[in-house]
Amino acid sequence: MFETLKMKLWQKKQYIKDIKNAPMREQFRGLPKLTNSICNGCEQCIKACPNNAISINPLKIDMAKCTLCGACKNFCVGAINFTNFYKLAADKPEKLIVTEEITPELYYQRAIEVRKEIYSIFNRSIKFRQVSAGGCNGCEMELNACGNANFDMGRFGIDFVASPRHADGIVITGPITKNMAYALEDCYKSTPDPKVVILCGTCAISGGVFKDSLELNREFLDKYKIDLYIPGCPVHPLTFINAILDFVRKK
Amino acid sequence: MNYYVMKNNQRINLLDIPTVNFESLRAQLIATNLRPIAFFGSDWGENIKLFVALADDEKGEILVTSSLIHKSIKEYESITKENSQYHMFEREFYEQFGIKPLNHPWLKPVRKNQDDYEFFEMQGAETHQVAVGPIHAGVIEPGHFRFNCQGEKVYNLEIMLGYQHRGVEDLMVKNPSNQLVESICGDSVIAYSSAYSQLIEALSETKITPRAEIIRRIALEMERIAIHIGDMGAILGDIAYLMGKETYAVTRTLVINTMLEVSGSRFIRGLTTVGGVNFDISADMSEKIISTLDYVKKTVDKMTNAALNSPTVISRLEKTGNISFESAQELNMVGLMARSCGLNIDSRFDFEDVYYKGIERKAFRATNDAYSRFRIRYKEVKDSIKIVKKLLEKLNKLGNQALITTPNCLVQNSFALSIVEGWRGEVVHIATTDESGKISRYKIKDPSFNNWWGLSIAVRNNGISDFPLCNKGFDLSYCGFDL
Ligand code: SF4
Ligand code: SF4
Numbered sequence: 001m002f003e004t005l006k007m008k009l010w011q012k013k014q015y016i017k018d019i020k021n022a023p024m025r026e027q028f029r030g031l032p033k034l035t036n037s038i039c040n041g042c043e044q045c046i047k048a049c050p051n052n053a054i055s056i057n058p059l060k061i062d063m064a065k066c067t068l069c070g071a072c073k074n075f076c077v078g079a080i081n082f083t084n085f086y087k088l089a090a091d092k093p094e095k096l097i098v099t100e101e102i103t104p105e106l107y108y109q110r111a112i113e114v115r116k117e118i119y120s121i122f123n124r125s126i127k128f129r130q131v132s133a134g135g136c137n138g139c140e141m142e143l144n145a146c147g148n149a150n151f152d153m154g155r156f157g158i159d160f161v162a163s164p165r166h167a168d169g170i171v172i173t174g175p176i177t178k179n180m181a182y183a184l185e186d187c188y189k190s191t192p193d194p195k196v197v198i199l200c201g202t203c204a205i206s207g208g209v210f211k212d213s214l215e216l217n218r219e220f221l222d223k224y225k226i227d228l229y230i231p232g233c234p235v236h237p238l239t240f241i242n243a244i245l246d247f248v249r250k251k
Numbered sequence: 252m253n254y255y256v257m258k259n260n261q262r263i264n265l266l267d268i269p270t271v272n273f274e275s276l277r278a279q280l281i282a283t284n285l286r287p288i289a290f291f292g293s294d295w296g297e298n299i300k301l302f303v304a305l306a307d308d309e310k311g312e313i314l315v316t317s318s319l320i321h322k323s324i325k326e327y328e329s330i331t332k333e334n335s336q337y338h339m340f341e342r343e344f345y346e347q348f349g350i351k352p353l354n355h356p357w358l359k360p361v362r363k364n365q366d367d368y369e370f371f372e373m374q375g376a377e378t379h380q381v382a383v384g385p386i387h388a389g390v391i392e393p394g395h396f397r398f399n400c401q402g403e404k405v406y407n408l409e410i411m412l413g414y415q416h417r418g419v420e421d422l423m424v425k426n427p428s429n430q431l432v433e434s435i436c437g438d439s440v441i442a443y444s445s446a447y448s449q450l451i452e453a454l455s456e457t458k459i460t461p462r463a464e465i466i467r468r469i470a471l472e473m474e475r476i477a478i479h480i481g482d483m484g485a486i487l488g489d490i491a492y493l494m495g496k497e498t499y500a501v502t503r504t505l506v507i508n509t510m511l512e513v514s515g516s517r518f519i520r521g522l523t524t525v526g527g528v529n530f531d532i533s534a535d536m537s538e539k540i541i542s543t544l545d546y547v548k549k550t551v552d553k554m555t556n557a558a559l560n561s562p563t564v565i566s567r568l569e570k571t572g573n574i575s576f577e578s579a580q581e582l583n584m585v586g587l588m589a590r591s592c593g594l595n596i597d598s599r600f601d602f603e604d605v606y607y608k609g610i611e612r613k614a615f616r617a618t619n620d621a622y623s624r625f626r627i628r629y630k631e632v633k634d635s636i637k638i639v640k641k642l643l644e645k646l647n648k649l650g651n652q653a654l655i656t657t658p659n660c661l662v663q664n665s666f667a668l669s670i671v672e673g674w675r676g677e678v679v680h681i682a683t684t685d686e687s688g689k690i691s692r693y694k695i696k697d698p699s700f701n702n703w704w705g706l707s708i709a710v711r712n713n714g715i716s717d718f719p720l721c722n723k724g725f726d727l728s729y730c731g732f733d734l
Contacts, residue, residue, distance in 0.1 A: 003557035004494045010553060014501045025508065029515040050428035069430045070521045074529055082515070130390045134415050136730050138437025138518055141481075143390045148500040162388035179365060179414045180393055183385045209431045215418035234437065234518065 014149040019156075020245065022238055024084045029068045031085040031107055034059040034100045038079035045072035045080060051202075051209060054080075063088060063096035064206045067233035087111070089230040089243030093205070096231060112228070112246040119250045121194055122168055125157030126248055128198070129167035129191060133184050134210065135174030138234035139201040143171070146237045153237075158244050164188075169196035169227070175203040175210040181217040188224065196227040196247075200240065205229050253279070254305070254314035259602040262453045262667040265683060268302070268317050273327065276303065276318045281333040285314065286583055288670070288679050290340035292348045293692040297322055299348050302694075304668060304681070308601040313668060320350060329355040336583035339700055362413035362733050371409050373399040378406075381715060385414045392729035396718075403714045408707040415733035423682075423693035427451075433520050436697060436731035438478060441470045442673025444523035446680040451525045453667040454684060455659040461606075462652035463527035468606050469540075469642045470510065470519050470528075472635040475674040476544075477506040479628040479635075480551060482726050486625050487558060489719045490567040498554045502547055509543045512536065527655035537643040544636045555629050568622035572709040572721035575619060584705045586676010586698040588725055591627045593617035598672040606645070610638055621717075624724035631674075661688045675699065675728065697731030 016022045024030070036058050045054050053065035054072050059079060061072075073080045085104035090096050090111040098107070132140050143160065146153040153159070161167050164187045176184060188197070199221075202208040207216060230243045253269045271279075280287070280303065289304035298319040305314045320327075329352030331338045339361070341352040346361045360368055372380070378401050385393035393414035399407040419435050432447040433440045445467050452459060484499025507517040514522040514530050522528050532540070558564050579592035589596055600612045615630055617623050661684050668681045676698030685691040706725045710718055 001561070003553075003560055004492075007494055007498055007554055007557050010550070011498055011501070014497075025511055027512050027515045029521070050426065050430050067430055067434075067520075068516075069433075070515060070529065071430070071524075129386075131386055132390070132392045132415075134417050134730070135392065136434045136437030137392055137728065138434065138440075138520075140390050140392060141438060142517075145500075145504070148504070149497045150501055150504050160390050164386075174415070175417065177415060177417055179362075179416055180385065183393065183414070187386055203434065209428070209434045210417045210422065212426060213418045213422055215416050233434070233520070236517070 015152045016150060019151070019238070019241055024086050024238065026084050028084040028086065028236070029070050029082040031083050031088060031102075031104050032061045032066070032098050033081040033083050034061065034098065035079045036100050038077060040077055042077070044075035048072050048075045051211070058099060061098045063098060063231040064093050064229065065202065065208065065211075066231065067202045067208055069233070086236050086239045087242045087246075088232060088239050089228055089246070091228055091247075093229060096205075096229060112243070114249060114251055118196070118248055122248055124248045124250075126168045126244065127159050127161045127166060128169055128171045129164040129187060130160050130171045130173065131180070131184050131187050133172055133174040133180035133204075134177040134216070135201065135203070139173040142234045142237055143173070143200070143240065146240055151237045151241060153241050156241070156245060158241070164190040165192065167191050167195070169198060171198045171200050172204050173201050175207045175213065175216050176218050176220060178215050178217040181220060184220055188220070197224055198228040198230065199226055200230045201235050202231055202233040205231060208233060254316045257313050257315055257668065258311070259313065259598070260449045260453050260667070260669050262456065262662060262665050263315070265664045265666050268315050268666060270317050270319055273301075273318045273320060276301075276316065277328070277330055280330050280337065287336055287340060288313070288677065289668070289681055289694060289696060290337060290344060291681075291694045292344055293683060295319065299350065301344070302666075302681070306601075308596050311602045315666070315668070324350065326351040326353050328353050331355050335581050339704070360411075360413065362416040365411065365413055368411055370397050371399065371407055373406055375401075377401055394729050398715055398718070400715055403716070405710050405713055405715050405718070408710050408718070410703055410707055412703070412729060412732050415730040417730075417734065419734040420693050420695060423695075424690050427690060427693070429524050435695065435734065436728050437518065438728065439474065439673040439675065439678065439731065440518045440520055441467070441474045441523065442671050442678045445471060446669045446671040446678050448523050448525045449671070450667050450669040450680045450682055451661070452658060453669065454661045454665055454682060456662060457526060457656055457658040459527045459656045460652040460654070462646065462649050463654055463656075464606055465642050465646045465649070466528045466530075466532055466654075467523060469532065469639055469646070470514075470522055471671070471673070472639045472642070473506060473510050474519060476547070476632050476635045476639070477503050477510070478674045479632045480506065480547070482723065483555070483625060483628050485723045485726070486568075486621070486720065487564065489723050490564065492558060492561070492564055495554060495558045495564075498550065502550045502554075505543055505547055509540055512539070524655065526658045527653070529654065531654055532643070532646060534647055537647060540643065541640060544639060548633065548636050551629070551632055565622070567720065568625055569618075569620060571621040571717050572713055572724060573620050574705055574709045576617075578708050579705060582704050582708070583701050585701045586672070587627060587631070587674065588624070588702045588705055589676065590615055591617055591623045592619045598670045598677045602670060606642070607638075610641055621720055621724045661690070663688045673698070675726070676702070695734060697728055699727040699729075699732045702727055703732060
């Protein structure tokens with residue numbers, strides 16, 4: 001008992017106070033920074049990218065497909081770099097495309113529009129049912145980390161709940177395998193209206209590294225409206241929490 | 252016995268692998284006491300070629316053999332009936348090639364055809380079933396658990412998986428990449444990417460620099476430390492000892508954030524590449540790793556001490572989810588879970604690895620229960636911290652060396668096998684090449700493939716409410732199993 005309490009003192013406070021401006025280590029591969037003038041057209045980046053996420057003339061990276069693996073940069077003469085900017089979520093797939101003009105500020109500014117109805121319905125407190133549909137456990141571990149003592153997502157009124165019946169929306173990870181397609185749809189239908197759908201992780205958004213698999217069934221995405229796209233492979237907890245905070249904000 | 256004897260990470264010619272008549276192969280597999288690490292088919296013209304690899308842990312050797320089965324043959328007498336270690340392998344082989352092992356005691360789908368799955372059912376007064384999944388209460392991967400209980404007591408747990416099946420083995424033939432390998436099982440990024448890289452390096456006879464080799468192993472041990480600490484927290488979380496849960500969780504963060512500084516990713520993605528590694532560990536960085544690990548060790552020591560001195564913790568862990576040494580062996584369990592049952596197998600040491608030379612292999616006193624599964628993680632965290640320090644020392648002595656060696660083309664008509672001891676246990680990757688030097692078959696075996704059945708044995712005769720505790724102790728992979 002006393003030993004346990006002593007641990008509390010040893011641990012001190014662990015939470016990140018200002019989650020919206022939390023510092024990120026500079027080595028983190030976040031939003032790409034592209035410079036056309038340095039590109040010599042060697043196409044090494046295109047060859048290096050297994051996800052067809054990058055194109056040249058002009059340089060363009062589609063964050064819907066990019067797993068932020070850094071391979072293109074390793075082969076490039078210096079035209080491709082990565083900032084440590086982690087607020088990567090957007091409400092439309094078009095907004096996920098990064099070109100030379102896109103700075104972190106510009107990207108973030110237009111990424112998620114205020115939706116009055118979201119604020120008035122949920123009043124900033126939102127509960128999710130998470131569905132892993134072929135996710136590799138990378139995104140799942142990061143979503144679990146959102147709730148730990150460092151990030152403490154629960155303090156903002158954002159939580160994962162056990163049943164879709166208690167949820168305001170679902171968060172999908174993974175490329176949606178054939179074997180999970182039914183359960184996913186079932187879960188969606190069991191969630192009471194009004195509800196939101198969020199795609200979390202590159203493979204949920206575009207199939208990612210699994211895009212060529214014959215074992216996927218992504219029909220769900222054609223049928224239902226997607227409210228938010230959160231890129232990353234896996235999605236960093238700060239990316240996720242900030243995405244949701246921006247999504248439910250008032251103005 | 253008619254086998255070709257090979258080492259870990261070695262390339263051999265396909266022609267060197269003996270092709271034996273199936274009946275005699277079957278007799279050999281029943282007679283041997285070496286454990287199977289692979290048993291899989293490959294399309295071979297009008298035949299199916301069945302490859303079998305056995306591990307001789309004592310000698311550090313791998314025995315490979317094969318047999319041709321004509322496509323018109325649709326059944327054979329199961330091996331499992333005589334040697335239970337083949338039970339999952341035969342089910343998988345049946346599912347992939349449709350050749351039926353007759354009299355297999357449990358011939359159910361592995362990853363496909365879930366609609367036809369027939370569950371085991373128990374009948375009698377007060378018996379009932381509990382069905383859980385595929386979507387679970389927490390944020391975890393999907394799987395279906397079917398409990399047959401009497402009152403609170405679990406008589407049988409049946410585990411149906413396959414929800415995560417993404418056809419990874421086919422993708423690895425069509426378009427293999429580091430990025431894909433890292434996403435097969437995202438909690439064992441380094442184990443998988445090392446196995447893949449070593450395999451391709453073996454197939455292309457590429458020798459990478461010692462610096463790159465050591466950095467890979469440092470990453471492997473850091474992965475082990477991080478996940479083990481996280482799991483110790485998860486185990487305590489499931490018995491509602493929240494101080495432990497949170498303390499371990501934030502301590503794990505320190506480890507993964509240190510690796511972020513090396514590789515740009517908390518799960519060390521992007522570090523490994525065929526031919527070496529993309530990032531170096533500088534002298535400054537290695538000091539940083541050491542000081543972080545010193546602090547981590549201190550915290551883990553204190554926390555573990557507090558937890559294990561708490562009677563409520565001990566009473567929940569001790570004698571929960573027992574699995575005997577004999578069962579573990581019969582089921583062909585591997586890795587961390589096998590060691591927690593007293594089976595001393597660890598491919599880092601069993602198969603010679605020059606970079607682990609001089610590192611002591613410490614014994615573990617197994618008690619085969621949840622308590623054992625908690626303690627072994629603590630032990631391995633301590634061991635791995637020591638190993639990382641030793642490896643860093645070796646690394647700093649090396650001086651400058653290239654991080655990446657350009658790989659050669661793959662040698663035609665070859666077979667290679669790579670085993671890496673990830674935090675769960677042995678991750679086995681095998682590939683064959685065709686006459687044009689392209690990969691023609693890629694086979695993966697995650698330790699979870701062996702160990703899921705162990706979980707179902709462990710919960711027998713336990714209260715159903717202890718299932719989460721047992722499950723966390725095993726912490727098996729769904730996607731590594733489902734592929
Ligand atoms: S960082 Fe993105 S664009 Fe570059 S190679 Fe990786 S996936 Fe492709
Ligand atoms: S986005 Fe990447 S990390 Fe997340 S589930 Fe998919 S493959 Fe895994």
